[in-house]
Amino acid sequence: MDWKLFVTTFATLFVAELGDKTQLACMLMTAETRKPWTVFFGSSLALVTVSFLGVMLASFICQYVSPNIIKKVAAAAFVVMGVLIFFDKM
Template sequence: MDWKIFLTIFVSVFIAELGDKTQLATMLFAADKAVSKTTVFLAASAALVVASAIGVIAGSLLSEYINEKYLHYIAGMGFIAIGAYTLYNA
């Protein structure tokens, strides 16, 4: 395993996930006294693992047909579009 790549991905995803809607939703579920905190943790963790698996599979499939450089451009344009949409609706 390439630890440099592992740590780069870990830190990038960790920072991206801090304070996002997923974390806030998980926090709200955990705040319910009637709900097991272990259940919340396991369910949220499983959801993130499945979402990450979908991302890895989609990235692998797309990279077979689209040059990596263009995938970076497409991802960048997607983030810009989401940001512009968010600002427009703010």
């Protein structure tokens, strides 16, 4: 296992997810249901599944598309989303 990659991935996703809407949704669900372990296991499984799908899709796409093109498309998508959010269209 590439421990440097593992730690970098963990740290990047940990910081990115800290305080986002997913964490807030988990907090709200736990507060409403008072079942923290059920919410924890459900949200953990959802995040693992989404991460798995992202990694598998990236593995497939990278066979046919250059990583530079993927970065540029992702950057453009984030800019478009940012503009839409800025103008309250999203």
